[in-house]
Amino acid sequence: MRPLPVGEHGLLIELDGAEEVEALHAELLRRAADGTLPRIAEIVPAARTVFLDGLADPRGFLAELATWVIPPRAAADRPTVDIPVRYDGPDLADVAALWGTTPDEVVRLHSGTEFHVAFCGFAPGFGYLTGLPEPLHVPRRDTPRTKVPVGSVALAGPYTGVYPRSSPGGWQLIGTTDTVLWDPQREPAALLTPGTRVRFVPLESVETAR
Numbered sequence: 001m002r003p004l005p006v007g008e009h010g011l012l013i014e015l016d017g018a019e020e021v022e023a024l025h026a027e028l029l030r031r032a033a034d035g036t037l038p039r040i041a042e043i044v045p046a047a048r049t050v051f052l053d054g055l056a057d058p059r060g061f062l063a064e065l066a067t068w069v070i071p072p073r074a075a076a077d078r079p080t081v082d083i084p085v086r087y088d089g090p091d092l093a094d095v096a097a098l099w100g101t102t103p104d105e106v107v108r109l110h111s112g113t114e115f116h117v118a119f120c121g122f123a124p125g126f127g128y129l130t131g132l133p134e135p136l137h138v139p140r141r142d143t144p145r146t147k148v149p150v151g152s153v154a155l156a157g158p159y160t161g162v163y164p165r166s167s168p169g170g171w172q173l174i175g176t177t178d179t180v181l182w183d184p185q186r187e188p189a190a191l192l193t194p195g196t197r198v199r200f201v202p203l204e205s206v207e208t209a210r
Contacts, residue, residue, distance in 0.1 A: 003062055009041075010053040011062070018118045018130055019072065021045050022195055027070045028052075038064075045119045045194050047128070073195060080197040083162065085111070085153050087202060089173035091141070095155060098138050106174065107202055109136065115160055115198040120190065125164035125182025127192035132158065144170030151177045153200065160200075162192075175200075 001024075002014040015021050025045040031037035038061055041054025055061050087107045096103045115131035132155075140156045145168060148154070152163045154171035163169060164181035181191050192198065 001065070003065075005058060006051070006053070009055050009058065010051065011055060011058050013050045013052070015048055015050070017048060021048060021050055022073050022116075022118065023070050024050050025194055026073050027068065046121070047119060079195075080199065081191060082199050082201050083153075083177050083179045084203045085175040085177050085200045087111075087153075087175040089153065089175045091154075091172040092174045095138055095172050095174055099136055110160070110174065111200050111202050113200075115200075117192045117194050117196045117198065118159075119194055120192065122161075123164055123167060123182075125190045125192065126161055127181075127190075127194075127196070127198075129160040129192075129198055130158055132160065134158070138172050140170040141172060144168055148173065149176065151179070151181075153177060 004012045004014065006012050013024065015024065022045070025043065028037060028040070028043050028050070032040070032043070038056065039054065040052050042051065044051040052061075087103075087110075092103045092106060096106045099106060099109070101109075110132075113131045115129040117127040118130045120127050137158045138155050147166055148163050148169040148171075150163055150166045152169075152173045153175035154161050154163065154169070154173050156171040161171065162177060162179070162181055179191065180186075183189055183191075
């Protein structure tokens with residue numbers, strides 16, 4: 001861990017990768033829930049960092065943190081969300097070409113991968129999902145779209161994401177879903193939270209099973 005001070009009451013903790021971020025974030029939430037964590041106003045995980053704000057004594061917290069044994073996050077501890085998808089995105093053929101395969105094989109590979117939410121950002125309810133192996137990472141589009149439809153399932157770099165609302169975007173669109181990612185009337189409002197396991201289910205498979 002590499003702690004960096006942020007103002008008088010904040011810390012940005014740099015870690016080696018997503019698994020370490022997820023483990024620390026889960027441990028912070030666990031200790032917050034059982035009352036053994038000093039009061040923290042915000043805990044925000046990102047790709048390789050965890051930001052803590054509202055610490056009364058950052059130095060004291062760092063001394064305590066150095067004594068923690070942080071277990072890796074077990075898969076069984078993570079909630080699972082299934083997202084039905086129509087693999088009908090306008091960039092599906094382009095992704096197939098980048099992968100050196102066919103659109104049908106893109107569907108098989110993508111839906112056969114178990115993803116997990118590394119962190120959230122960009123827009124309320126947007127999760128950055130990891131799980132695809134490095135050979136299947138794809139670049140963003142050269143020219144971003146001015147309007148990406150809500151529910152678009154997309155790829156960029158190592159991540160898969162689902163647009164919770166219509167917005168500009170430069171990710172490769174491979175499908176669409178009717179699943180609601182962000183609902184202020186729901187508790188919690190975000191369907192996807194850091195650590196959640198996600199499986200994309202081709203809609204044809206869902207309909208066949210009914």
